[in-house]
Amino acid sequence: MFNKKNIKIPLDKFIDRALYHPKKGYYMQKVPFGQYGDFVTAPGISKIFSEMVFLWLISYWEKFYKDRKINIVELGAGNGEMIFQIISSARNYKKFYNKCDFIIFEKSNKLIKLQKEKLKNQNVKWLKNLDKLQNKPTIFVGNEFLDALPIKQFINFKGNWYERYVQKHKGIFNFTKVKCNIERVENKIKLKLSKNQNFLEISFEEIKIIKKLNNIIKKNNGCVLFIDYAHSNQKMFDTLQAVKKHKKVDILNDIGNTDISHMVNLSFLKKITKNLNLKIKFTTQRKFLLNLGIMKRAEILANRASFLEKANIFYRINRLIDRRQMGELFKVILLHKKNKQFNLGFK
Ligand SMILES: C[S@@+](CC[C@H](N)C(=O)[O-])C[C@H]1O[C@@H](n2cnc3c(N)ncnc32)[C@H](O)[C@@H]1O
Structure with a gap:
């Protein structure tokens, strides 16, 4: 993946290669999910998480597209657990x-x-190109999709802006910085970001994908629901991390065998959506799940469960909603057209 003895590439290119190099990229050769993998995501903690997402999807359809055909597109489906549960629930509502x-x-x-x-017994299609989607309202849903996209970082050092690069020198990897023209970067993405900041974390890939999703929902109707590891600080900071076996590790160690992710920046996302004239709403995972009735669903399941199973159900729900666990670190983000009013999960 980085065969040459000496290289020097921008951070986003490095992340893209480390995660998605066709042969040696992390996501191209590993199945990282679960207790025995490197990390656990919400659909793997409890199927009730995906059931709540299903409830949200059917409610959105009912409000805006009842009796019409729609696409439900999962962005970055990992091991397929979330869409599996969504379809299983949907089968009960013919x-x-x-x-x-x-x-x-x-x-x-x-x-x-x-x-x-x-998903071999389910009616699912795979698409590598979103332009091939059929023209009908489309609801996109992605859990931990944005936080897995490559990012760029820029540092203001003594009044000058530098872009963060990764270099390999005589076989050893380290971070370095290369002087850059920040205005040119800002012009490229049509966003003024550097004022009052001395550090920038930007995902060009995120901008590209959101533009693409926006074009689709502007043309055919629909919305985007992201659930991601995110913060809303105005001041940007370094959120890049690598994880292996459920522990944080050095990003430049064991490249291709660790997951690299970042926290989605909601202030940045707001700016992107403003430029695109999209409406954005967000809330915490805790509020979203409670609002959709996760506790009621848990009680129904617990009613017919043994004591141990009951404990397990509530232990897992607690991981999803507890303020010190995933409840507040994870945010649920809704993007759709300005004229749409839909508050379920966001009250
Ligand atoms: C952190 S994993 C989350 C997986 C799953 N949604 C879950 O919650 O367990 C990120 C997923 O997004 C996929 N992915 C990342 N970048 C992508 C892109 N540009 N296009 C499509 N899928 C992508 C990865 O391969 C992986 O399946």
């Missing part, structure tokens, strides 16, 4: 189920294979 085309947009061929195995 009117909705019969109107849905379920689609996965996934970059990793290794994970596509795994998803195809898990």
